[in-house]
Amino acid sequence: xxxxxxxxxxxxxxxxxxxxxSATPLADGFDWLLEAVYGALLTAMxxxxxxxxxxxxxxxxxxxxxxxxxxxxxxxxxxLVHRELSMLSDTLAHTAFAGVALGLFLNSVxxxxxxxxxxxxxxxxxxxxxxxxxxxxxxxxxxxSLAMVLTGGFAVGSILITxxxxxxxxxxxxxLFGSLATVSKTDIGLLILMSLIVGAVVTLAYRPLVYVTFDxxxxxxxxxxxxxxxxxxxxxxxGVVVSAMQIMGVILVAAMLVIPVAAAAPVARSxxxxxxxxxxxxxxxxxxxxxxxxQFGIAAGGSIVxxxxxxYLGVVAGRRVRxxxxxxxxxxxxxxxxxxxxxxxxxxxGDERK
Amino acid sequence: xxxxxxxxxxxxxHVRFGYTATPVVEGVSLTVESGDFLGIVGPNGSGxxxxxxxMLGLRAPDWGEVRLFGEQATExxxxxxxxxxxxxxxxxxxxxxxxxxEVVEMGRYPHRTVGRFSRTDTAAIEEAIEAVDVGDITNRRxxxxxxxxxxxxxxxxxxxxxxxxxxxxxxxxxxxxxxxxSFYELLSTLHDSGLTICLIEHDLGAVTRYATEVACxxxxxxxxxxxxxLLATDALADAYGTEQRLIRQNA
Numbered sequence: 001x002x003x004x005x006x007x008x009x010x011x012x013x014x015x016x017x018x019x020x021x022s023a024t025p026l027a028d029g030f031d032w033l034l035e036a037v038y039g040a041l042l043t044a045m046x047x048x049x050x051x052x053x054x055x056x057x058x059x060x061x062x063x064x065x066x067x068x069x070x071x072x073x074x075x076x077x078x079x080l081v082h083r084e085l086s087m088l089s090d091t092l093a094h095t096a097f098a099g100v101a102l103g104l105f106l107n108s109v110x111x112x113x114x115x116x117x118x119x120x121x122x123x124x125x126x127x128x129x130x131x132x133x134x135x136x137x138x139x140x141x142x143x144x145s146l147a148m149v150l151t152g153g154f155a156v157g158s159i160l161i162t163x164x165x166x167x168x169x170x171x172x173x174x175x176l177f178g179s180l181a182t183v184s185k186t187d188i189g190l191l192i193l194m195s196l197i198v199g200a201v202v203t204l205a206y207r208p209l210v211y212v213t214f215d216x217x218x219x220x221x222x223x224x225x226x227x228x229x230x231x232x233x234x235x236x237x238x239g240v241v242v243s244a245m246q247i248m249g250v251i252l253v254a255a256m257l258v259i260p261v262a263a264a265a266p267v268a269r270s271x272x273x274x275x276x277x278x279x280x281x282x283x284x285x286x287x288x289x290x291x292x293x294x295q296f297g298i299a300a301g302g303s304i305v306x307x308x309x310x311x312y313l314g315v316v317a318g319r320r321v322r323x324x325x326x327x328x329x330x331x332x333x334x335x336x337x338x339x340x341x342x343x344x345x346x347x348x349x350g351d352e353r354k
Numbered sequence: 355x356x357x358x359x360x361x362x363x364x365x366x367x368h369v370r371f372g373y374t375a376t377p378v379v380e381g382v383s384l385t386v387e388s389g390d391f392l393g394i395v396g397p398n399g400s401g402x403x404x405x406x407x408x409m410l411g412l413r414a415p416d417w418g419e420v421r422l423f424g425e426q427a428t429e430x431x432x433x434x435x436x437x438x439x440x441x442x443x444x445x446x447x448x449x450x451x452x453x454x455x456e457v458v459e460m461g462r463y464p465h466r467t468v469g470r471f472s473r474t475d476t477a478a479i480e481e482a483i484e485a486v487d488v489g490d491i492t493n494r495r496x497x498x499x500x501x502x503x504x505x506x507x508x509x510x511x512x513x514x515x516x517x518x519x520x521x522x523x524x525x526x527x528x529x530x531x532x533x534x535x536s537f538y539e540l541l542s543t544l545h546d547s548g549l550t551i552c553l554i555e556h557d558l559g560a561v562t563r564y565a566t567e568v569a570c571x572x573x574x575x576x577x578x579x580x581x582x583x584l585l586a587t588d589a590l591a592d593a594y595g596t597e598q599r600l601i602r603q604n605a
Contacts, residue, residue, distance in 0.1 A: 082450055094427045207463040213459070214452055217440035218508075221410050223433030245485065268451040269493065 021055070030189060037327075038064065061188055062180040066290045068191035069256055070282030072198045076240050077257030078275050081265070083213050087146045088234065088252035091131060092124050092283035093241045095153030097250040099123030100175050101160040108164050116175075117242065119189070132234045173289030180290060180300035187246055194243040198236060205232060206237065207269070211272060250340050254299040258284060259303050259308040262314045281311050340341045359589065361424030361549045362387050363519045369418035370513040371401075372510055375414075376408060378404045382575045382586045386567075388518075391545040394554045397594050398515060401522055410414030410438060410521055413455070433464035437512020446497045450514045454499070454507050455489040455492040455566040458482055458511065461514030482513035484539060502533030502577075509540065520544070521552045526560070538564045558590070 039060050046055035053059045080088055102123060103116030127149060134145040161172055174182065202209065211219040212229045220226045235258070244253050260281035261274070268274030289304030296303075364386035371379045378401040397583075398403050407413040408420050411427030420427035423435060436487040440454070446452075461482065462475045480588045483489050490501070496507060503527045504559050512520050526534045534557070542564055545551055561568055562581045570577040570589045577589030584590065 084447075086591045132360075187596075204468055207467055210452075210456075211460050211463055214450070214457070215440065215443060216413070218438045218443065220412055221433070221436050221438030221440075221521070222434075222460075223431055224464070262449075265451055269453070271450075271456050272454045274451040309579075 027189075030192075031185070034185065034188065035065075036062075037149035042097070047304075048303055053291075057296060058183065059290075061183045061185075062290050062294075062298075063287065064188055065180070065183045065191055067283065068188075068195045068285040069247060071244050071279055072191075072195050072246065073256030074238045074260040074282040075198055075202055075215040075242060075275055076233070076236050077261045078271075078278055079209050079213050079289075080237060081258060081261040082108070082271075083233075085142075085146075087137070087143055087150070088131065088257045089237055089241055089257040091146045091150040091153070092128055092234075092238050093250050093253045094150045094157075094243060095127040096124040096238070096242045096245055097162070097175060098153040098157035100245075100250075101172070103155040104171065105160040105164060117246070120242045120245065121238070123153075123287040125235055128234035128238040129231060132230055144199065168228050176250050177299060178245070178247050178260075180251065183247060190243045191247075196240055198240065201232065201236060205229065209229075209233065229241035247301070249301040249306065252305050253304040255308060256286075259305070259312050260285060263287055263308070263312040266319060267315060281308070281315075284311050363390075363423055364376055364427075364552070365421040366409065367419045367421075369408055369420060370414045371404060371413060371417075373414050378571060378572050379408065379415075379446065379571075382418075382567055382571065386519075386550065386577045387481075388550055389545075389548060390567050391541070391551045391565045392553065392567045392569060393553065393561035394569045395556070395561055395593075396571040396573065396576075398556075400569060400593070403452055405571060406554055409438070410436060413482055434515050435518045437461065437515050437517035437520045439505070439508040439512070439520075439522040439525055441527075442499050443508055444525075444528075448497045450495070451496050452496050453493055454488055454496055455479070455483070457496050457507050458492075458510045458514050461511040461517075462517060472484075478516055479514045482510040485513055485544075486510040494596075498510055500533065501529040505529065505537055506540065513544070515551075519550045519552065523554045524556060525553070526555065527559065534560065534568060537583065542557070 039057060041062045042054045042063070045050060054063075064287030077086075077089065080086060097120075098329040099120035099122060100116040106112055106119070107114060107116075115169040131149055134149070136143040138145045208219065208224045208229050209232075211222070212226050212233075212282065216226050216230075219229075240257065241253050244256060247353050248256060260278040263281040264274045265276035268277050285308035286304050290300055292307065293300035294300070308312060362385050364384075366384050368380060369591050370377050382405065391453065394405065396583065399451045408415055409422070409427070411420065411422050411430050413430045419604045422430040423432075425431075458479055459471075460536050461480055462471060464474055466472070469526065484493055486509050488503065488506055488510060491503070496504060507522070508525075526537060529537065538560055539552070541551060543584040545566075551565075553561075553565065555565075562584060565581050566586045568581040569575060570579065570584065572593040577584055577587055
C-alpha cells in the first residue's frame with residue numbers, strides 16, 4: 001500500500017500530467033500535491049474499497065472541486081443570507097455570465113485569447129460593488145435592484161453571444177449548466193485558492209462581518225467601517241460565484257450559497273455553529289450529488305442542488321416531527337383517557353340552559 | 355486623548371441637517387454633560403432619530419458643529435466609548451442563529467477585532483450579562499426572547515464595551531408596560547453608576563419620570579432642561595401643535 005502512495009500510478013494520471021506542463025515551482029508543487037498525494041490517496045482508497053470511480057482522475061478532481069465549493073459557498077453564504085441578500089449571489093452569477101460572454105466576444109472580435117473566467121471575475125466584481133451601492137441608494141427596494149441587475153446581466157450576455165452570429169454560442173452551454181466531467185487543473189487551483197482566501201478573510205474579519213450582518217447601524221456607531229465590510233462581502237461573493245460557476249453552472253451556482261445556510265439556520269445553536277453546520281450540509285449535498293450524477297450519468301450541478309434541497313427538507317421535516325409528534329401523542333392519550341372515564345364535566349361548567 | 359476626560363460627551367452647536375432642501379433639524383444647540391440622562395421627545399417625523407445620528411457622528415451636519423467627547427463627531431474614532439441601540443434593533447428575524455452571548459460579545463469587538471478574548475474581555479462580558487440579569491439565558495437565541503429581554507441584551511452589549519455613552523432610539527416600542535418599567539429601572543441604575551444616557555422616547559410619562567433632562571424637538575429645539583420643568587412650560591404645546599417658535603433654555 002505504501003508503495004502505491006509514494007509512486008503515483010501511471011495510466012489515468014499521465015493524461016492529467018500531459019494536460020498542463022507547468023512553468024513555475026509553485027505550479028509544480030501544486031501538481032505534485034494534486035497527483036502524487038491527493039490522487040494517489042484516492043486511488044489507494046479506490047483499490048482498498050473497490051469503488052472504481054475514486055480511481056478515475058476526473059472523478060478525483062470532481063470530488064475535490066465539490067468539497068471546495070461546499071466550503072466557500074456556505075461560509076460566504078451565511079453572511080449573505082442573514083443580511084437577507086440571498087438573491088445577490090444569483091445576481092452576481094448572472095452578471096458573471098455577461099462577463100464570460102464579454103470574454104468570448106472580445107476574443108472572437110479582436111482575436112485575443114483572454115480567458116473568459118478573467119473577464120467574468122472583472123465584470124462580477126465591478127457589478128458587485130455597483131449593486132452594493134444600488135441596494136442602499138437606488139430609489140427602489142433592494143431586491144428590485146437585484147432583479148434588475150440580474151436580468152440586465154443576462155440580457156447583455158445574450159446580446160454579446162448573438163452579436164457574433166452565433167459563433168461563440170457553442171461553448172456557452174458549459175457555463176450555463178456547468179460540468180463536472182471537464183474540471184481542469186486550473187479550475188481546481190482556482191477553487192483551492194478561493195478556499196484559502198475565503199478562509200483567511202472570514203477568520204480575520206469574522207467579528208466585523210458578524211456585527212455588520214446583524215446590526216449595521218450599531219456597528220457603525222462602534223466605529224467599524226461598515227461600507228468597507230459590506231463591499232468585502234460582495235466581492236467575496238463575486239469570487240466564490242465565478243470560481244464555482246464552471247462546475248455548478250451560472251444558473252445553479254447560487255444554490256450552494258443559500259440552501260446549506262437555510263438548512264443550518266433553524267437548528268444551529270449559535271451563529272458560529274451555523275457556519276459549520278452549513279458546511280456539513282454543503283458537503284453532504286455535493287459529495288452525494290456528485291456520486292449520484294456519476295452513477296446515473298446525469299448533470300452534476302442539478303443533482304447537487306436537488307440533494308441540497310433534500311437535506312434542507314430533511315431538516316425542516318425533522319423539526320416538524322420533533323415538535324408535532326409529542327403533541328399528537330398527548331392528544332391521543334387525552335382522548336383515550338376521556339373515553340375511559342364515563343363521568344364528564346361539560347365545557348360550560350354544567351350551567352343549566354334556559 | 356489627553357483632555358477628553360473633561361470634555362462633555364456631546365456638544366451640538368447651531369446644527370442644521372436636511373435630507374432634501376427642507377431641514378429636518380435646524381438651529382439646534384445643546385450640550386449633554388457627563389452623567390446626564392437625556393430624554394429626547396417630539397412628534398413623529400420631528401427629526402429625533404436624525405438628531406441622534408448627528409450626535410453620534412453617523413451623519414455630518416449641513417451647518418454647525420457636532421463634537422463627541424471633544425472631537426469632531428464624524429471623525430471620532432474610538433468605538434469603545436459609544437453603545438448604540440438603533441431603532442428596531444429588537445426586530446430580529448427568527449432565522450438569525452445569534453445567541454444572547456454572541457450579541458453581548460459584539461460590545462467587545464471594537465476592543466478586540468481579531469484574536470482570542472483576553473481575561474479582561476471575558477470579565478467585561480460576564481459582568482455585562484450579570485448587570486442586565488440575563489445570566490440564565492446566555493445560550494438562547496436572541497430571536498426566542500421577548501422584546502424586553504432583547505433590549506436588555508442590547509444594553510449588555512453596550513456595557514460589555516464599557517462605553518461612556520449609551521444612546522437608544524425608541525427602545526420600548528412594542529414592549530409591555532411591566533417590562534418597560536423594569537427596563538427604565540435598569541437604565542436608572544446604570545445612570546446612577548455614572549453612565550451618560552441619551553434616549554429617544556415617545557412615552558412622555560416614562561421620560562419625565564426617569565430622565566433627568568429632556569430635550570423637546572420638532573426640527574427646532576423647543577425645550578432643553580430639567581425634566582420636571584418640561585410640563586410647566588409651553589414647550590410641549592409648541593412642539594406638538596402651535597406656531598410659536600421659541601426656545602426656552604434652562605441654565
